[in-house]
Amino acid sequence: MEMLCKSAEDTVLSGFEFGKKLKKGDVVCLIGDLGAGKTTFTKGIAKALNTKYEPVSPTFSIVHDYGGDIPLYHFDLYRLTNENDLMSIDFDSYIFSDGICVIEWPDLALDLLENYYTVEIKYSGNMRTINIKESE
Amino acid sequence: MKTLALDTATAAASVAVVEDGKMLGVMTLNLKKPHSQKIMVAAQKLLEQLELKVSDIDLFAAAHGPGSFTGLRVGIAAVKGFADSLNKPAIGVSTLEAMAYPYLMYKDLVCPLIDARRDQAYYAVYKKGTQTEEIFKADCQNIKNIICQLAVLNKKVIFTGDCVYTHKDYIVSQLGENAVFADELYCVNSAVAVGYIAEKRYLYKKESGISPDYVLKAYTGND
Numbered sequence: 001m002e003m004l005c006k007s008a009e010d011t012v013l014s015g016f017e018f019g020k021k022l023k024k025g026d027v028v029c030l031i032g033d034l035g036a037g038k039t040t041f042t043k044g045i046a047k048a049l050n051t052k053y054e055p056v057s058p059t060f061s062i063v064h065d066y067g068g069d070i071p072l073y074h075f076d077l078y079r080l081t082n083e084n085d086l087m088s089i090d091f092d093s094y095i096f097s098d099g100i101c102v103i104e105w106p107d108l109a110l111d112l113l114e115n116y117y118t119v120e121i122k123y124s125g126n127m128r129t130i131n132i133k134e135s136e
Numbered sequence: 137m138k139t140l141a142l143d144t145a146t147a148a149a150s151v152a153v154v155e156d157g158k159m160l161g162v163m164t165l166n167l168k169k170p171h172s173q174k175i176m177v178a179a180q181k182l183l184e185q186l187e188l189k190v191s192d193i194d195l196f197a198a199a200h201g202p203g204s205f206t207g208l209r210v211g212i213a214a215v216k217g218f219a220d221s222l223n224k225p226a227i228g229v230s231t232l233e234a235m236a237y238p239y240l241m242y243k244d245l246v247c248p249l250i251d252a253r254r255d256q257a258y259y260a261v262y263k264k265g266t267q268t269e270e271i272f273k274a275d276c277q278n279i280k281n282i283i284c285q286l287a288v289l290n291k292k293v294i295f296t297g298d299c300v301y302t303h304k305d306y307i308v309s310q311l312g313e314n315a316v317f318a319d320e321l322y323c324v325n326s327a328v329a330v331g332y333i334a335e336k337r338y339l340y341k342k343e344s345g346i347s348p349d350y351v352l353k354a355y356t357g358n359d
Contacts, residue, residue, distance in 0.1 A: 092253050096253055112254075
């Protein structure tokens with residue numbers, strides 16, 4: 001599935017539409033450069049899930065829990081260097097939970113995931129192309 | 137002597153008070169809620185109902201692993217907090233040994249299994265002797281490897297733990313009648329055994345001290 005976005009509002013909206021389809025236990029990997037709109041897209045997902053808190057970038061804290069009926073866990077693995085780091089954030093307890101995990105910079109974790117969505121955000125100027133794929 | 141014991145190594149959060157080898161009370165919550173939100177409240181309520189103050193406790197114990205990374209840290213931190221603030225001893229007990237404890241009255245081998253995801257499990261194998269004997273040391277492996285090692289022994293093995301019923305069919309296919317299963321009802325971790333073992337260790341072996349024993353799992357490279 002491919003979507004074109006002309007503004008941040010559009011990106012939120014596409015996240016919202018995508019978020020409506022997510023179920024307990026789903027994992028979403030977000031691919032895109034700095035400033036592509038990964039966190040903005042996550043805000044849309046959070047809206048669809050009616051979370052308690054609004055997403056902000058988890059780069060500093062590595063994982064955020066926004067609460068809600070289905071908990072939304074928002075990761076940024078950019079600052080992690082190896083799999084021991086994943087253990088020390090108890091990664092498994094999130095991805096095997098009843099919540100939904102959205103992971104920015106997911107490369108380190110890809111081998112550990114079985115089924116997941118990949119959302120790739122590319123941009124040139126103000127235009128964003130969002131490409132959503134399911135693994136396997 | 138009164139012991140307050142915690143087991144937060146699996147999905148269940150359990151707290152128990154044991155006095156001289158007798159259970160005074162236990163509260164076990166088998167929820168998918170973080171232990172950090174439940175265990176202290178559970179401990180407080182249990183002590184309240186037993187008409188005890190935390191200062192009446194002589195020994196603090198926790199399952200020190202293996203098990204859930206966060207769970208272990210919650211349990212150990214709580215026990216250390218109690219012990220240090222009251223200047224009382226703290227002691228760690230193997231989660232697996234505590235799980236095996238109720239079955240060590242039989243002569244068979246006992247194999248507790250803790251789910252480590254991706255078809256892996258934490259396990260150890262115990263046997264009753266003059267002392268509890270550890271036939272296989274605590275480790276984390278693919279379930280097929282674990283069962284293969286046990287099949288070679290050609291002995292009766294009692295299985296318990298949170299993932300036993302997930303793998304039951306496979307275990308039976310490999311071990312046949314040598315596999316005996318604890319009732320699913322008792323496959324939920326309880327802090328009672330942690331308390332018993334802790335008390336014995338402290339009294340008879342003068343052991344104390346607690347630190348986590350995570351038993352590292354291999355995130356990748358499992359077959």
